[in-house]
Amino acid sequence: MSFLETARLALRSLALHKFRALLTTLGIVIGVAAVIAMLSISEGAKRETLEQIRVMGVNNIRLRSIKPVAADRRQEAAQNQSAILTYGVTRRELDHIRTLSKDIESIVPMREVRHDVWYKDVKTDVRVIGTSPDLFEVLRLRPEDGRLLTELDEREGRAVCVLGAEARRKLLRAHSWRGQDVKVGPQYYRVVGVLEDKPIKAGGSIQVSNLNNLLYIPYSALIKDFGITSVQRKSGAFEAIRLEVDEAIITVAREDAILPVGRILARALERTHPQNDTEIVIPLELLRQSQRTQRTFTIVMASIAALSLLVGGIGIMNIMLANVAERRKEIGTRRALGAKQRDIRRQFLTESVVLSLLGAVAGLALGAGGAVVIHMAAGWQTVVSPVAVGLAFSVAAATGVIFGTFPAVKAAELDPIEALRTE
Amino acid sequence: MRDPVVHLEGLSRAYSAGTTAAVAALKSISLSIDPGEYVAVMGPSGSGKSxxxxxxxxxxHPTSGSYMLAxxxxxxxxxxxxxxLRNRYIGFIFQxxxxxxxxxxxGNVEVPMLYxxxxxxxxxxxxxALIEMVGLTPRRHHRPTQLSGGEMQRVAVARSLVNDPLLLLADEPTGNLDSETAEVIAGLLEDLHRRGRTIVLVTHNSELANRTTRILRLRSGELQRDGAAA
Structure with a gap:
């Protein structure tokens, strides 16, 4: 009897008690769903982290300015007798940091300008940052057409800009970028180049969350045109802040120097910024942290999956034993018609494997559906990988074999005469 | 001369009932059944027919004695x-x-061929072909639950024949049927006998037994009489 025929017989036999089969597989369904959901979430999380880190660059350290919380601010304002809030990293500090370690390759400052961006009479939500030419190299942003910002632009504070792919679409639509000027607040900037689409979002950084939706101008032009003090209307009141750098990317020459440089930075900032208005983000550290979190998550979910598969397996064993007891006459008849012990064993083993594989199919659907729901509800990236599907099916098949063997052996060892005598 | 299909020599079967002495179900039976014979086995309950x-x-398995099959x-x-051997040489029909x-x-008829x-x-x-022979072609896609008793037994007869067995064993084949359908099954068996099939039939029904060519009477595990049907 071929495997296919045995499997078909198993399906037909199970079809005689559909509801019972359904209930029996529930444990497997939940176990497999847990495995699939777990693996797709952790795979998604892994990819997301890797993407973030790839965008940020593993060899980079990010230094961010953080606006002090309200309570500290009032205190400070009272002390300074000033309505202007000053915080964050300064250019002088960055120059100083550069001297602290010879492993630091470059330091790229970024400062956002909070003004609307116009092209002719079209207003967009494109965001503007002033930065140094090194940024494009550090973030691997490539020009699609035209050129990038240069050292000369920076030195002379030229009113030029480079557009991210999305910013270009929003501003220029189908127009050519050549010779166009875009307006940031009151200032005009000549477009000198457009960037390739960066297919991934740079998570982690609030200021520059989407590299495609940015307009890049020279840092010096930003200082010249807008200064470092900006005024924002906030809940009815005006708020003036003085901030030199939103964020700086510090590139480190060697990977094993990242953590030492990070420590040097932390010590330096501790002295000059006791009020915690700066933050150091080390992607490498994030990577390790997320790996640790993921390991814990995987262990927890794997335990749940193992537990429900165990329960599911016991359910299968239970129902298969009932099956064997109920179908003694069938077994006896098959033996009389020439079935060998191994034929009977195979028949019942196949039945339990088919049962658990059916559970696996349902569990796969449930788990994949669950992953989609989690993606929509929590916004986590989820990926149902072929490896996960293969793993779930093998685990389910193994459960069927492990818990189906005992009932199948019992069936095969029945004495045919005894079995035939059952009514 | 061809070998007899069945040749028994001093065949005995005893069951050990717990620790007490063994109970003899069959005591030293010797007989031969030739190809083409249609034999009825009769006797009261517990006589050793089954x-x-x-x-x-x-x-x-016999406790002692010899059984030569073909x-x-x-x-x-x-x-x-x-x-x-069961699969290739023996066809079973059950009550x-x-x-x-x-x-x-x-599907039912195909089972012995699967093995x-x-x-x-x-x-x-x-x-x-066999379903055609027992006249069930219009019902070949029906499940057993959709068939009458007589139809089910015809399916079983067809199933017993698919591997072209040397020996057909029927255990009370009409025991669960009303007289009309029993007659159909009896006719079917007679038909098979006429075509040269060797059949051994266990029955309580003397009418059915009398249509065979030879009757074995058992009593308390012994062969009491072996003779031509009346």
Whole structure:
């Protein structure tokens, strides 16, 4: 009897008690769903982290300015007798940091300008940052057409800009970028180049969350045109802040120097910024942290999956034993018609494997559906990988074999005469 | 002269009932059944009819004595060998039909061929030919639950014949049928006998027994009478 025929017989036999089969597989369904959901979430999380880190660059350290919380601010304002809030990293500090370690390759400052961006009479939500030419190299942003910002632009504070792919679409639509000027607040900037689409979002950084939706101008032009003090209307009141750098990317020459440089930075900032208005983000550290979190998550979910598969397996064993007891006459008849012990064993083993594989199919659907729901509800990236599907099916098949063997052996060892005598 | 289909020499079967002395179900039976014979086994309950049928069908082991099936001693065979002899040489018909509820008529008839490793197309062809013979072609896709008792037994007869057995064993084949359908089954068996099939039939029904060519009467495990049907 071929495997296919045995499997078909198993399906037909199970079809005689559909509801019972359904209930029996529930444990497997939940176990497999847990495995699939777990693996797709952790795979998604892994990819997301890797993407973030790839965008940020593993060899980079990010230094961010953080606006002090309200309570500290009032205190400070009272002390300074000033309505202007000053915080964050300064250019002088960055120059100083550069001297602290010879492993630091470059330091790229970024400062956002909070003004609307116009092209002719079209207003967009494109965001503007002033930065140094090194940024494009550090973030691997490539020009699609035209050129990038240069050292000369920076030195002379030229009113030029480079557009991210999305910013270009929003501003220029189908127009050519050549010779166009875009307006940031009151200032005009000549477009000198457009960037390739960066297919991934740079998570982690609030200021520059989407590299495609940015307009890049020279840092010096930003200082010249807008200064470092900006005024924002906030809940009815005006708020003036003085901030030199939103964020700086510090590139480190060697990977094993990242953590030492990070420590040097932390010590330096501790002295000059006791009020915690700066933050150091080390992607490498994030990577390790997320790996640790993921390991814990995987262990927890794997335990749940193992537990429900165990329960599911016991359910299968239970129902298969009932099956064997109920179908003694069938077994006896098959033996009389020439079935060998191994034929009977195979028949019942196949039945339990088919049962658990059916559970696996349902569990796969449930788990994949669950992953989609989690993606929509929590916004986590989820990926149902072929490896996960293969793993779930093998685990389910193994459960069927492990818990189906005992009932199948019992069936095969029945004495045919005894079995035939059952009514 | 061809070998007898069945040749028994001093065949005995005793069951050990716990620690007490063994109970003899069959005591030193010797007989031969030639090809083409139509034999009825009769006797009261507990006379050893079923034991004899189980021994003939290779479902049971004798305690002592010899059983030659088609000239071959089957005493020392292991379970697998006995299974394949059952499959190839013996056809079973049961009192309560013993059809498989998960399979349709064709599927039921095909089962012995599955264990014989017959190819799917050949299986189909043979099953359909036998279903035609028992007159159930219009019902070949029905499940057993959709059939009457007589129809179920006809399916069982077809199933018993698919591997072209040397010996057909029928255990009270009409026991669960009303007289009208019993007559159909009896006619079917007679028909098979006329075509040269060797049949051994266990029955309480003397009318059915009288239509055979030879009657074995058992009492308390012994062969009391062996003679031509009345």
């Amino acid at each position: 034991t004899l049928l189980n021994l003939l069908g290779l479902l049971d 000239g071959r001693e089957v005493g020392g065979l292991d379970d697998d060998e006995r299974s394949s 309560s039909f013993n059809l498989f509820p998960q399979l349709d008529v064709i 014989a490793g017959v190819h799917a197309r050949e299986r189909r062809r043979k099953a359909e």
